[in-house]
Amino acid sequence: MDQGLVMDRQNMDVDIVCVGFGPATGGFLTTLSRAIAGSESEAPLMSRVMPGMPLQVLCYERADDIGFGVSGVVTRGRGIKKSFPELDVSQIPMATPVAKEKLLYLLDPHGASRRPAALEGIDAMIRAVRSGSQTQDSSIEVPYVPDFLAKHDGFLLSIGQFNQWVGTELMGSGLVQVWPGMPVSAPLIEDDRVVGIRLVDQGTESDGTPGPGFMPGMNVHAALTVVGDGPVGPIGRQLDEHFGFPEGHHQNDWAVGMKMVVDLPTHCPLAPGTVLHTIGYPEPEIFGFLYVHPGHVASLGIFVPTWFDSPVRTSYAYLQHWMKHPRIWKYLEGGSLRSWGAKTLQESGRRGEPHLVGDGYARIGEGSGSTNVLTGSGVDEAWTTGVLLAEGVIELWRAEQPFTRQNLDAAYVTRRRNSWLEAEAKESEKSRDGFQKGFLTGLLGMGLTGLTHGKLHVGPDPVPPRDRIPTLEEYYEGRIPPSQIEAIRQECKSKGEPLHTALMEAAGWPEVEYDGELLMSHQDALLRGGKVQAPPGYADHVVFVYPSLCESCDNQLCIEVCSGQAITPGESGVPQFDREKCIHCGACIWSCAVPREPGAHAGNIEFRAGAGGLHSGEN
Amino acid sequence: MTPFHIVVCGSLVPDPLQTLEPTLGPEGPGLKNEMMLPSVLDPWAGHALYEAASLATKHPESRVWLVSLGPKARLQQLMMSIAQKAKFELVAIDSSASGFIDAQSVARTLATAIDEIDGLDKNRLLLFGGCASASRDAGVTVQMVGELLGLTDQFLAVDELEARDDGSLRVLERIEGGKYLASTVRGAPAVVAWATGKLPEPPNNPQVGMQNMRTILPALQKAKAAIPNRNSIHYQEVAIPQQKRETRVVKDMSVDEIAREIADWIRG
Amino acid sequence: METILVLLHIDESGNLPRIAFEALGAACELRHGGNANFAIGIIGGDIESAAGKIGGCGATSFFGVSHPALEVSRYGTDLAALGALVEKVAPTLIVAPSTSRFARVLPGLAVRIGGQIDTHITSIDPGAEGDAVFAERWYYRQRMKAKFTRDARPWILVVDGGAFEPWKGETGSVALQMVSPWAEGGPGDNVTRTQVSGIETGESGTQTIRPDADLLFVAGAGWAKKQADGQTHVPKAEKLILGFLEGAKASLGSSKSLVDQSSEGQAVLTCLSHLNQVGQTGTTPRHQKGLATCCHGEEPHVVGWRFVQERRAVNLDANCGWARGKADVVYVADAFEVVEKLNDLLGV
The missing domain is CATH 3.40.50.1220 (TPP-binding domain)
Known part of the structure; x- marks a missing residue:
């Protein structure tokens, strides 16, 4: 390669560098860019690294487009509406106001889910009392959506379309630059001060060694590094490793959210703006959603949380079973897949909050613990963290104050602490602890916390996922004999397949018949819906740090949980990673069953900055 | 060495991985949710751009312009994904990038825009583009632009261009049977419609991106709107032909039997 | 009534390529039972024998441009030759095969003659006499197919290989009327700045896509x-x-x-x-x-x-x-x- 061969590491100086373009960075840049432009009463913000020029702000996004994010979004949008007081959501493709909201309890039509005895009792009562039409489709409508869950005054979004809309508005201003397709590999830390970031090396072999056209990642030096790279972003996690968590904080609760965007069949009666929340099936712990966008299109999916203690915690198979539930399938049958994707949700909320600021850096968005786990809302909260940071940054820049921990604390953290965001985050902080003790305790706990505005909660402090996952034999006790489990284990290993499909079938789950339109193989969903890509010239971003730990791991949850089947059983016992199938959901990181060092929080999987992934703009 | 003035015509097409569905409205055909579809630089135009950037680095003082016709908001987004790959100056034209618009209308708009490029020396002009597009896929636009600009040395489906010391250009064009037609033109001006060329896609170079942004944003801001001529073609229907086949899935046959069945099929 | 001109060229062996017969087949579909004016135009070095191969196609006239400069495929000279043929016949519809040589030059021809052009045509519906002629081609890389027509003339239809039944008929001697685009000195310097040096084999040898394989x-x-x-x-x-x-x-x-x-x-x-x-x-x-x-x-x-x-x-x-x-x-x-x-x- 004769034009791009640059062997020396390049350096660049900017004023502010942002990592990751999602709703948080969208909020940050929207607010900041207005100040850069200035107004009649305020002078424009000027650069210090390029005197005479406007403030130099760059944002690097890992994905190949700013619209390739994933989220199922129904939001009250308080922060977003505040940023855009004249907001007409019809201008954002796929967005629409919430028109109708329902909470459905789904019974198990197959008897295959693992329901606690008390829940089975409730199911039996429901069936006995409501033998009429409502239970014909194995569901009942919960007569009341609790206020803390309701989004009546909100709207539905496709996060991909929303990000594109925000990005287009931003770039149209010409005041900030957002560069997609550019993963950031590391923070630059000097004496505990973050001085910028390093971009990923390009032109490497899959093991990271320089290959043809090698170009070392550039160092971007900035007075302020804004980290908004999501719940599993490599920069946020490296900062966590370096600086640790504040006393009492931890990130032990996680979930995989997997979704599809579907062209609804013509017979589907659901109107745009309809919101369905489901509980109870395919497993009691797995919640579902279905949101109807304009144009007879729906976003739908499930959340599979860490407190669902299955050692074969597959999202894809459960998503299919959920879609096939009679209550859901009656809306979907005859529809076709438009898009598919999955992401990790950081479900520890405020308790998972890292150090929000330090010398030279600030954290925003989901990775900063902004998701509200009681209201099930994250996008608007993330947006608001970005807005609050921008307000603080504008204040400091105008006052010519440096971005020290102390100044950022005063300008940003204080704003955050005094906001509605913090008040609600505090209320919800322990709302899901009950799920540590089971589904019903969890529901009870959520209800109590929600209705008492956080005064009451139920359940203990969550433990790391690896400390609560039972063995296969324990989990399937009374359902599948250990000898059969062992036989399945051996067979799947020889075929290089995950265990979940075989085990679920052995446990009574019906085989999912593919229709080629909505129900299809996992790989077809990846290609048709997710359109997953992996550009050449980048190193593998999933690395099994100590192979010997994987060899001796008999509970390779990373394989079972992988949203793209990118991690599969390996010959030597070390799982194999196929970058071309990875959708960067990051579930392998927190699902790893072995600590990297004895007693360490980190597992044996390193999830580095990686290029490619989903290529769908509708998720 | 002679510096070149290379003008690359190239615009956006839907990301080839997206599901495309045609619609037929009063204005003519389009794609469902066309403005929502993620887009990429047309792959052949991309090859042309990377070849242009490579040629320019070998011939100091050369300049590269990218003349791009598409909806302004989409162009802006496209620039963020290609501006880090090659150094160029953008000439943006705000118009539909639909594949259903007549190539000649597009060619006339492009030729006018190229004529108006400040500082372009037509004696040094190499007009680059793709040999086809992933939207209209007609393979005619670049030649038309060339003809409108009065360029009589044109090459189609080029995989290699060698600029020699005497100023001449040796060109390999793809022809039938997987062969190449080798020609030499005395020098610029010439039209080169690229096939895939020989260069891999360049890595994202942030510094190139920063340099490009200096011209990209002003170019986008002053992009002229062009109204395409939709009257020259009358579409009666646009459809995705249903080609679903009944696939016989053979799971339990031995390798020997499979090979025998395929061999019989090939011979039959 | 339409006037149809079929444009053809001979290949390096002096013969008409297979796709030329397919283009001729497509043109015959346009003739409404022979009512349209129908001319053939051939360019190349020595074109007499090739013209004879399609002598029985029913064309009302055969025109040719023969010149050593046309023994090779080159935009400038090809365009001049084709332009001369069009000027001579003044067609409303032009049908031509999608060879690499014509794919390069025909768009320029459309500009030069003030005409329209559509390429990769996979079917033509001539309709009843006097009705609009419809053509079909694929868009977005074979993802969708459109049927369309044009009012303006002349209209060049470049047909794809393998899409039309090749014309099969009698050979016969033809009265080939030669047309010269150039003065006696031959093509000028402005159209011969390009010199064709020959044909080379691609890098992967013979293992490229060969349309003739089953x-x-x-x-x-x-x-x-x-x-x-x-x-x-x-x-x-x-x-x-x-x-x-x-x-x-x-x-x-x-x-x-x-x-x-x-x-x-x-x-x-x-x-x-x-x-x-x-x-x-x-x-x-x-x-x-x-x-x-x-x-x-x-x-x-x-x-x-x-x-x-x-x-x-x-x-x-x-x-x-x-x-x-x-x-x-x-x-x-x-x-x-x-x-x-x-x-x-x-x-x-």
Whole structure:
């Protein structure tokens, strides 16, 4: 390669560098860019690294487009509406106001889910009392959506379309630059001060060694590094490793959210703006959603949380079973897949909050613990963290104050602490602890916390996922004999397949018949819906740090949980990673069953900055 | 060495991985949710751009312009994904990038825009583009632009261009049977419609991106709107032909039997 | 009444290429039983004998431009020659084959004569006499097909290979009327700045897509991936594929992902280049049969064999998007093993 061969590491100086373009960075840049432009009463913000020029702000996004994010979004949008007081959501493709909201309890039509005895009792009562039409489709409508869950005054979004809309508005201003397709590999830390970031090396072999056209990642030096790279972003996690968590904080609760965007069949009666929340099936712990966008299109999916203690915690198979539930399938049958994707949700909320600021850096968005786990809302909260940071940054820049921990604390953290965001985050902080003790305790706990505005909660402090996952034999006790489990284990290993499909079938789950339109193989969903890509010239971003730990791991949850089947059983016992199938959901990181060092929080999987992934703009 | 003035015509097409569905409205055909579809630089135009950037680095003082016709908001987004790959100056034209618009209308708009490029020396002009597009896929636009600009040395489906010391250009064009037609033109001006060329896609170079942004944003801001001529073609229907086949899935046959069945099929 | 001009050129051997007869077949469909004015125009070096080959096509007149400068394919001289023919005949409809030579020059011709042009035409509906002529072609890389018409004339219709029945008829002597675009001195310096030096073979030798082969063998990325033993076996894959091509006299196509690997310096199949790529950004060749091996993917990659009539696939995944609903048969098996066995049977 004769034009791009640059062997020396390049350096660049900017004023502010942002990592990751999602709703948080969208909020940050929207607010900041207005100040850069200035107004009649305020002078424009000027650069210090390029005197005479406007403030130099760059944002690097890992994905190949700013619209390739994933989220199922129904939001009250308080922060977003505040940023855009004249907001007409019809201008954002796929967005629409919430028109109708329902909470459905789904019974198990197959008897295959693992329901606690008390829940089975409730199911039996429901069936006995409501033998009429409502239970014909194995569901009942919960007569009341609790206020803390309701989004009546909100709207539905496709996060991909929303990000594109925000990005287009931003770039149209010409005041900030957002560069997609550019993963950031590391923070630059000097004496505990973050001085910028390093971009990923390009032109490497899959093991990271320089290959043809090698170009070392550039160092971007900035007075302020804004980290908004999501719940599993490599920069946020490296900062966590370096600086640790504040006393009492931890990130032990996680979930995989997997979704599809579907062209609804013509017979589907659901109107745009309809919101369905489901509980109870395919497993009691797995919640579902279905949101109807304009144009007879729906976003739908499930959340599979860490407190669902299955050692074969597959999202894809459960998503299919959920879609096939009679209550859901009656809306979907005859529809076709438009898009598919999955992401990790950081479900520890405020308790998972890292150090929000330090010398030279600030954290925003989901990775900063902004998701509200009681209201099930994250996008608007993330947006608001970005807005609050921008307000603080504008204040400091105008006052010519440096971005020290102390100044950022005063300008940003204080704003955050005094906001509605913090008040609600505090209320919800322990709302899901009950799920540590089971589904019903969890529901009870959520209800109590929600209705008492956080005064009451139920359940203990969550433990790391690896400390609560039972063995296969324990989990399937009374359902599948250990000898059969062992036989399945051996067979799947020889075929290089995950265990979940075989085990679920052995446990009574019906085989999912593919229709080629909505129900299809996992790989077809990846290609048709997710359109997953992996550009050449980048190193593998999933690395099994100590192979010997994987060899001796008999509970390779990373394989079972992988949203793209990118991690599969390996010959030597070390799982194999196929970058071309990875959708960067990051579930392998927190699902790893072995600590990297004895007693360490980190597992044996390193999830580095990686290029490619989903290529769908509708998720 | 002679510096070149290379003008690359190239615009956006839907990301080839997206599901495309045609619609037929009063204005003519389009794609469902066309403005929502993620887009990429047309792959052949991309090859042309990377070849242009490579040629320019070998011939100091050369300049590269990218003349791009598409909806302004989409162009802006496209620039963020290609501006880090090659150094160029953008000439943006705000118009539909639909594949259903007549190539000649597009060619006339492009030729006018190229004529108006400040500082372009037509004696040094190499007009680059793709040999086809992933939207209209007609393979005619670049030649038309060339003809409108009065360029009589044109090459189609080029995989290699060698600029020699005497100023001449040796060109390999793809022809039938997987062969190449080798020609030499005395020098610029010439039209080169690229096939895939020989260069891999360049890595994202942030510094190139920063340099490009200096011209990209002003170019986008002053992009002229062009109204395409939709009257020259009358579409009666646009459809995705249903080609679903009944696939016989053979799971339990031995390798020997499979090979025998395929061999019989090939011979039959 | 339309006046139809069929533009043709001879190839390096002095003959009309096969696709010229297909273009002639397409033009005959436009004639409404012979009512339209119908002329032939041929360019090349020595064109007399080629004109005789289509003497019985029913054209009302035959025109030609013959000149040593036209022995080679070159935009400037070709354009001048074709322009002279159009000026002579003043056609309303021009039908021409989609050869590389004409694909290069005809768009320029459309500009020069103030006409319209559509390429890759796969069918023509002449309608009843006096009705609009409709044509069909694919858009967005064979993803969708449109039927359309134009009012303006002249209208150049460039027909795709394999889409029309070739004209078959009697040879016969023709009164070839020669047209000269140039003064006595021949073409001027302005159109001969380009010198054609000859034809070269592509890098991957004869193993590129050959439209004349009955069978298209599509090699997918699976050939270069780790096999059951955890290792790649690229040299073996290459040997098996080349052996098969020889034994089955097949044309070689490849998926984009495998070709991309070739250009990125990985352990690759050296027999492949971008010339082999079928699908979204490659070609969409026409063959009677297609055998896909180790291919993996969905639309848009599958467009690569949209015009392959009979399709079979060998794949380890029965649900592979390349095959499901797209192939007639999918064999769930290891392609290494199957092709090895096939090569034995084909006597390689």
